[in-house]
Amino acid sequence: MSLVFSFLASIGRGTLHIFEEVGNLTFFIISTIGNLFKSPFYFKEFLRSVVSIGFFSLPVIGLTALFTGGALALQIYSGGSRFNSESAVPAIVSIGMVRELGPVLCGLMIAGRVGSAIAAEIGTMKVSDQLDALVTLSTNPKQYLVIPRVAAATLVLPVLTGVGDILGIMGGFLVGTLKLDFSSQTYLNQAVQFLETADVVSGLVKGAVFGFIVATVGCYCGFRSGMGARGVGKATTQAVALSSILIIASNFVLTEIFF
């Protein structure tokens, strides 16, 4: 009987913990949005974040998009050839990259590269008293650390998504012209012809939302980090896992909205 009770108690504890985390994260997101428009705005920290999130992520985003575009072209050609639709490869690659794969891959790669780094940096600051030091130096740690990172990620991710879209289409173009015997003129014409402004806008909006998610979750996990190296490690893992799940889930919601 006691085993049943302890089993039920563990389910109850787990459920309460999930609700607590959801509540805390929601409160953190709301306070972050509120603080985005408050002064002081630490512009140097913002610029530093733009460079570290945006510029230094370009190689990762570029290579991921390029290879994914190429693989997509091969897969669509393989599937399309079963019902004589090989000619749809350029259009589907460009629409697929711009509407879906570009922003999602960009968000996930940034979650791995930047979300983890933000959580680790803030977590380490917490365990080494640097967050408390900020308070004693009359500086609000959230205003100083969270707002510049969230603002930078939200503004930079659409740019990275745009770069990823272009390189993804280029990957498809290279595979299409070098391996699948498309003429370069035909491929480019078809890739652009069926692309609409709404496709591009929806992809860029997704990028901005994913940027907001990655930075906010990274900061949240850093601030909630436990003590010691183990605590920081756990916070880093949580930041990547949580932001990846939220990116996938919000991608579905956004796709529904733009459908």
Add this chain to the structure above:
Amino acid sequence: MSKPLIQLQEISKSFGENHVLKKLDLTINVGESVALIGGSGTGKSVALKIILGLYHPDSGHVLINGERSKPPFEGFLSQIGMLFQGGALFDSLPVWKNVAFKLLRDRKKYSVGEARKIAEEKLERVGLGSEVADLYPAELSGGMQKRAGLARAIADSPKILFFDEPTTGLDPIRAANISALIREIVDENSATALTVSHDMTCVKQIADKVHFLKGGNIAWSGTETEFEHISEGTIYHFVKGLPDPTEVES
């Protein structure tokens, strides 16, 4: 008589089942240099963090200048300097920007050049040459980080200073130097100071008044002279590093 600068009234604080502070009362008057001593885990640093508004007490009140305050104590924090146990320097900034952090926030009062000049002066003051100004904290030894932390604490010559274990992790000579330096700075600025420490030599050098924390409350209080001549009780055993016969070993 003027109001005490800081007063803790019946402060209690628990972490889970661990009741760290139990109705702690503590008063610090203007111009006093007070030391809070006690064994590990007796709540010295917790009391300090409650004064700074970094922890919220479960019950009780914090009075600043006789007025009940609720964190964040923004006006109060703008007047203080704090030395953390590990220095707590910001890894992403060079040493001089760490020292001048507060000055650089107040750009109406200090230009970047002026802030750097003051930072270098303060670094000299704590025995670090200006050659460390452009290094990053990770490039400094533990003792140098602590001294840079002290330079940051005194950057805008505050009238209220807090020191959390200022000599922990330093060799005896450096510890004595830091203690002497702290005493000098406190006297120079006629500052009010609260020091949390395990180091009895440091306490004797820095403090005018000593409070011994045990079981979540003040178990002994006295002046530095009384502290020097203490000859019995739990605090005597603590100061001399002897086992306390009143304590049953678990």
